[in-house]
Amino acid sequence: MPIPFVDLKRQYLSIKEEVDSAVHRVLMSGNFAHGEEVEAFEEVFSRYIGARYCVAVSSGTAALYLALMACGIGPGDEVITAPNTFIATAEAISTVGGRPVLVDVNPASYTMDPLALETVITRRTKAILPVHLYGQPADMDPILEIAKRYHLLVIEDACQAHGAKYKGRRVGSLGEAGCFSFYPTKNLGACGEGGAVLTDNLEIARKVRMLRDHGSDRKYYHKAVGFNCRMEAIQAAVLKVKLEYLDEWNTRRRQHAQLYSNLLSGTGLILPLEMPYAYHVFHLYVVQSTCRDELQQALADEGIATGIHYPVPIYLQEAYQHLGDGRGKFPVAERVTEHILSLPLYPEMSDGEVQTVSRQICKFLPH
Numbered sequence: 001m002p003i004p005f006v007d008l009k010r011q012y013l014s015i016k017e018e019v020d021s022a023v024h025r026v027l028m029s030g031n032f033a034h035g036e037e038v039e040a041f042e043e044v045f046s047r048y049i050g051a052r053y054c055v056a057v058s059s060g061t062a063a064l065y066l067a068l069m070a071c072g073i074g075p076g077d078e079v080i081t082a083p084n085t086f087i088a089t090a091e092a093i094s095t096v097g098g099r100p101v102l103v104d105v106n107p108a109s110y111t112m113d114p115l116a117l118e119t120v121i122t123r124r125t126k127a128i129l130p131v132h133l134y135g136q137p138a139d140m141d142p143i144l145e146i147a148k149r150y151h152l153l154v155i156e157d158a159c160q161a162h163g164a165k166y167k168g169r170r171v172g173s174l175g176e177a178g179c180f181s182f183y184p185t186k187n188l189g190a191c192g193e194g195g196a197v198l199t200d201n202l203e204i205a206r207k208v209r210m211l212r213d214h215g216s217d218r219k220y221y222h223k224a225v226g227f228n229c230r231m232e233a234i235q236a237a238v239l240k241v242k243l244e245y246l247d248e249w250n251t252r253r254r255q256h257a258q259l260y261s262n263l264l265s266g267t268g269l270i271l272p273l274e275m276p277y278a279y280h281v282f283h284l285y286v287v288q289s290t291c292r293d294e295l296q297q298a299l300a301d302e303g304i305a306t307g308i309h310y311p312v313p314i315y316l317q318e319a320y321q322h323l324g325d326g327r328g329k330f331p332v333a334e335r336v337t338e339h340i341l342s343l344p345l346y347p348e349m350s351d352g353e354v355q356t357v358s359r360q361i362c363k364f365l366p367h
């Protein structure tokens, strides 16, 4: 039986009645943009993350650029981030006119290396944008300490880390602002697009709220040039239902990750590590193999879907050639890019499926 990389239909079927009734409620209300549903989700999600304010927006990408803009990042400003992330992280910096400045990552955690961070700070640096990649928090204490010393803002890209914790505190609540995506395949996913900015800072919350709705604080009165980045009511209603299950789903992800790690030890694969400071929520279970492409093909031949997150680091993307960072500039990110493979992992997967994937890997890899 084929094993897909994710299976959103299984998740829907597991909570169908609640989701259907939430969607029906919105359809019957006739209020599709903004409004009570969105406010209700903002309330529960801010409480869940442990931040004072949540402003729901139309995507994770929008959350990132609206947060950057609300933090005053603009043309000419440099924002430090990691090279091995989804393009949206860098794109958001470019959207506000800033320049992404990359630093290499820690090979054990795949997240920003705080030791490398200090070496790229210049007079133009305004912010640090760490990415909690694959569900593992970046090492926030040294990052926050450096930010404080150089008077920089920290904005978290928590788009892959809903519910992850750094030293017991949920990510998204640690910097000046935290950005989430509710893209359908994320740990907390909408039935469409969605995102949110979390912050304790009232000024930032106000600005994001204004910018997401054409720069207005009341209808047809515009204080700033903004965007249409509102969250849809249907997405908010669905997300509020799903938030109730997030911890349970993350627990299942962690159990599957543990099972993979048990079954794959001794194969020679480099397995994911949970850093001592972290509560990892395994948005992705990423291994490294010296024969990655062959392994991926062998699994595909058995009907097992895998992914590569991501096949090209930011600075080697065609879109970012102007950064001028050539091959070899970030050796860790570049080396792992050649070897990483994401295995199927979602809460609704059965233990048997994890065992099947593991068995096929063991069959392929010579011990």
Ligand SMILES: *Cc1c(COP(=O)(O)O)cnc(C)c1O
Pocket: 059, 060, 061, 062, 085, 086, 088, 089, 131, 157, 159, 160, 180, 181, 182, 183, 193, 194, 195
């Ligand atoms: C998904 C993701 C985003 C963008 O979120 P969208 O909702 O797809 O716009 C940004 N950063 C990272 C690390 C992501 O995984």
